[in-house]
Structure formats: C-alpha cells, structure tokens
Amino acid sequence: MPPDREDPRLTVSRHAAELFLDRGVAATSGDDIAAAAGLSKRTVWRYFRSKESAVEPLFAVSSLRFANQLSAWPLDVSIETYLHAVVRPQDQTPREIADDVLAVRLVALLPKEPALRSAWLMACHAAEETIIEMVAQRTQRWSTDFDVRLCGAAVMTALRIVDEDIATAAITDRREFTLPEVIDRMAEAIRTASTLPICDPVAP
Amino acid sequence: MPPDREDPRLTVSRHAAELFLDRGVAATSGDDIAAAAGLSKRTVWRYFRSKESAVEPLFAVSSLRFANQLSAWPLDVSIETYLHAVVRPQDQTPREIADDVLAVRLVALLPKEPALRSAWLMACHAAEETIIEMVAQRTQRWSTDFDVRLCGAAVMTALRIVDEDIATAAITDRREFTLPEVIDRMAEAIRTASTLPICDPVAP
DNA sequence: TTGACCTGTGTCACTTAGTGACATACGTTC
DNA sequence: GAACGTATGTCACTAAGTGACACAGGTCAA
Numbered sequence: 001m002p003p004d005r006e007d008p009r010l011t012v013s014r015h016a017a018e019l020f021l022d023r024g025v026a027a028t029s030g031d032d033i034a035a036a037a038g039l040s041k042r043t044v045w046r047y048f049r050s051k052e053s054a055v056e057p058l059f060a061v062s063s064l065r066f067a068n069q070l071s072a073w074p075l076d077v078s079i080e081t082y083l084h085a086v087v088r089p090q091d092q093t094p095r096e097i098a099d100d101v102l103a104v105r106l107v108a109l110l111p112k113e114p115a116l117r118s119a120w121l122m123a124c125h126a127a128e129e130t131i132i133e134m135v136a137q138r139t140q141r142w143s144t145d146f147d148v149r150l151c152g153a154a155v156m157t158a159l160r161i162v163d164e165d166i167a168t169a170a171i172t173d174r175r176e177f178t179l180p181e182v183i184d185r186m187a188e189a190i191r192t193a194s195t196l197p198i199c200d201p202v203a204p
Numbered sequence: 205m206p207p208d209r210e211d212p213r214l215t216v217s218r219h220a221a222e223l224f225l226d227r228g229v230a231a232t233s234g235d236d237i238a239a240a241a242g243l244s245k246r247t248v249w250r251y252f253r254s255k256e257s258a259v260e261p262l263f264a265v266s267s268l269r270f271a272n273q274l275s276a277w278p279l280d281v282s283i284e285t286y287l288h289a290v291v292r293p294q295d296q297t298p299r300e301i302a303d304d305v306l307a308v309r310l311v312a313l314l315p316k317e318p319a320l321r322s323a324w325l326m327a328c329h330a331a332e333e334t335i336i337e338m339v340a341q342r343t344q345r346w347s348t349d350f351d352v353r354l355c356g357a358a359v360m361t362a363l364r365i366v367d368e369d370i371a372t373a374a375i376t377d378r379r380e381f382t383l384p385e386v387i388d389r390m391a392e393a394i395r396t397a398s399t400l401p402i403c404d405p406v407a408p
Numbered sequence: 409t410t411g412a413c414c415t416g417t418g419t420c421a422c423t424t425a426g427t428g429a430c431a432t433a434c435g436t437t438c
Numbered sequence: 439g440a441a442c443g444t445a446t447g448t449c450a451c452t453a454a455g456t457g458a459c460a461c462a463g464g465t466c467a468a
Contacts, residue, residue: 427452
C-alpha cells in the first residue's frame with residue numbers, strides 16, 4: 001500500500017489559489033479551476049461547496065500548520081521550546097514552502113477579496129477544534145468544558161491575527177521574515193492569549 | 205427628514221432566517237426569500253452576495269449587540285458596571301427580543317447548517333473591527349497596533365464563544381437564561397480574554 | 409412649478425454556480 | 439475472475455447571481 005497519498009483536494013486548492021491571485025475571484029470560474037487541475041468540473045463541485053471554499057485546504061495545511069502541529073505538543077515542554085524544536089527551516093519541503101507563500105499571498109489579498117475571507121475564517125474555525133482538543137489534554141479537562149473552549153478559541157484567534165499581520169507586512173510592506181522570528185511571534189501570541197496555564201510544562 | 209429608518213436589509217434578513225429555520229438552507233431559494241420579503245429577487249441579490257449571507261445583518265444587530273454597545277463604553281467605568289447599566293430587560297423592545305430569539309436559534313443551528321457558519325463568522329469579524337476601535341480608545345493606542353488588534357480579536361472571540369454556548373444550551377438543552385445572567389457571563393469572558401487592561405476604569 | 413439629478417427598485421435576458429442520475433473505471437477482497 | 443465499494447466523467451438540469459435598461463419617488467435649484 002502507498003504511504004497514504006496527499007489529499008487530492010489540496011492539489012485543486014493550489015490551482016484555485018493561483019487563479020484567484022492572478023485574475024481575482026470574480027474572474028475565475030469553476031470551469032477554469034477544473035481545467036487548471038485537469039479534472040471535470042463535476043469533480044470540482046464534489047470537492048467543494050463553492051468556488052471560494054476551494055482554497056480552504058490550502059489555508060488548512062499551510063497557514064495553519066502551527067495550529068495543527070500543536071496537536072502533538074508534549075505535556076512536559078513549554079510552547080517556545082516545542083515550536084522551535086518541531087518547526088525548523090531545514091525540515092520544510094519545497095512544496096511546503098510554496099504552499100506557505102501561496103497562503104500568505106492569499107491572506108494578504110483578503111481585504112480586496114471579501115469572498116475569500118469566509119474560507120479563511122472557516123479554515124481557522126476547523127483548526128480551532130483541534131486546538132481545543134490540545135487545550136483539553138494539557139489541562140486534563142473535557143473539550144466540552146467552557147473554559148477549555150474559550151482558551152482554545154482565544155489561542156486560535158491569536159494565531160490568526162499573527163498570521164494576518166505577518167502576511168500583510170510581508171506582501172504589502174515587502175518585509176522579510178525568518179522562520180524563528182515567526183515562531184517567536186506565534187509563541188508569544190499564544191502565551192498572551194491563553195486563558196489557562198497551558199504554555200509551560202504541565203504535570204502528566 | 206425621518207429619524208433614520210431601519211436598514212431594509214435587516215427586514216429581508218429576518219425573513220431569510222425564518223425560512224432557513226423551518227425548511228433548512230438547501231430547501232430555500234433566493235426567490236423564496238424575495239417572495240417572503242415582498243421584493244423582486246433582483247433586489248435580494250443586490251442586498252446580499254449569497255443567500256447564506258442574508259442572515260448576516262440579523263447576526264450583526266442582534267447576537268452581537270453587546271459588541272456594538274461596547275463602542276459607547278465610557279473610559280471611567282468597569283465592564284461589569286457598564287454592561288449592567290446599559291442593557292436592561294425593560295429597555296429591550298419586542299422587536300429586539302424577537303431578533304435575539306431568531307439569532308439564537310440560528311446559532312444553535314450552525315452545527316447542522318455549515319453554510320450558515322461562514323455568515324456567522326463574517327458577522328463576528330465585522331464586529332471585531334468595532335471592538336478593536338474600542339480597545340484602541342481605552343488603551344490610548346492606535347487601532348493598527350498589533351497588541352490592540354490581538355486584544356480586540358480575543359475579546360470578540362470570547363463573546364462569540366459565550367454566544368454559541370448560550371445558544372446551544374438554550375435551544376438544544378432547553379435551558380432558560382435571564383438577561384443579567386447572560387451579561388455576567390459576557391463580562392466575565394471579556395475580562396478573562398482581554399490581553400490588555402481595558403476592563404477596569406482607565407485614565408482619561 | 410418645472411426639470412435635472414440621484415437613489416432605489418423592477419423586468420428580463422443572460423452567465424455561471426452547483427446538483428441528480430447514471431455510466432464507467434479502478435483497486436480490493438474473496 | 440466475480441462482486442463490491444469508491445472515485446470520476448458525462449450530460450441534462452435547476453438555482454444562484456449579474457448586466458443593461460426602464461421607471462418611480464424624493465431633493466434641490468432656478
């Protein structure tokens with residue numbers, strides 16, 4: 001058996017992102033996306049509820065990578081230590097880098113393309129659920145607990161704001177960021193926003 | 205001149221909400237909404253980018269009323285004092301109450317109707333901007349300041365989570381809430397989530 | 409009052425987003 | 439290799455959403 005291949009939606013997502021970026025959302029049709037991805041348009045509509053939501057998978061894997069990686073955050077490590085250990089430049093594949101660039105450009109485009117914002121927010125919402133799970137584990141509480149949900153949502157929001165901030169700075173302001181720099185900002189934001197003591201090592 | 209009449213979109217929004225609630229989103233067409241509101245369908249599409257977004261105005265005025273009221277929060281008052289003073293049961297008009305009920309029912313419907321979630325998140329995002337302004341005023345900083353944006357977003361998220369929590373408890377669990385109870389939860393959540401000292405009186 | 413102007417809405421023809429029903433192709437499992 | 443489940447393509451269709459233009463009502467200056 002093949003070592004679980006990549007989600008085919010993600011491939012389509014990349015094509016959609018590129019089309020949206022260079023012609024705008026309004027000027028690209030579902031057929032264009034299908035053609036670019038080498039699929040029938042029917043399959044595209046099976047993958048996605050709407051053309052805007054075609055970029056959700058890209059947002060999910062790329063821009064929210066930190067969020068997803070937090071699922072594996074061991075209990076006995078602080079947020080700074082963990083993030084610096086687990087996300088290092090040399091571990092990034094070219095594909096991941098390309099996805100990040102694409103996602104960042106899309107996020108920077110949000111002010112001009114309100115239609116994409118709902119896809120962005122939906123992706124963030126999906127990540128919120130996984131963050132809430134993480135908070136539940138680190139606090140030894142249920143993921144249905146109100147305070148756990150509140151903390152998880154606050155943390156996710158912090159990640160989103162950092163993401164938006166970095167994306168606009170990088171694209172519209174042409175600033176350059178190193179990965180450790182980004183990680184520092186993420187970690188600091190998580191620490192600031194967390195409403196429960198999850199950032200330092202917790203008892204097992 | 206008339207004392208600025210209500211936004212006509214809000215009227216349409218109420219009809220859309222009622223249709224969505226009783227037949228589901230998929231089973232109500234743009235034409236149905238137009239007919240219910242007594243408008244041509246063309247006007248409906250002029251008002252809204254999509255049929256799902258037709259409920260945004262309702263979310264905006266009703267469920268996010270606290271958020272909007274925070275714009276007028278005086279500097280020398282604590283959050284608890286202010287909210288209890290400004291939102292009192294006897295001040296609620298029947299229309300406002302009806303809107304709240306509708307909005308709460310819609311929020312409770314979100315898990316079954318993912319299409320509505322993006323409208324909800326977009327409404328929350330719009331409110332986020334006004335909350336950020338409020339934080340800027342209370343901290344004497346710019347609304348473009350990163351920490352201000354982070355705090356505003358965290359506060360808005362707290363409001364959203366309380367809202368979702370109360371809505372599901374009220375509808376699926378049939379719990380009843382008094383207004384002061386709701387206000388207490390909102391105030392507590394804001395206090396917990398705020399990352400800057402905005403909840404107590406601040407120097408002018 | 410008139411007429412120029414602006415804004416909001418309706419009509420209607422049109423494009424594009426999105427679905428249902430059915431056929432086909434591929435990989436599993438037995 | 440037959441039987442099955444899953445993913446995709448084809449095609450006809452419905453519904454979402456737009457462009458162009460006409461018309462009604464209010465405002466304002468002459």
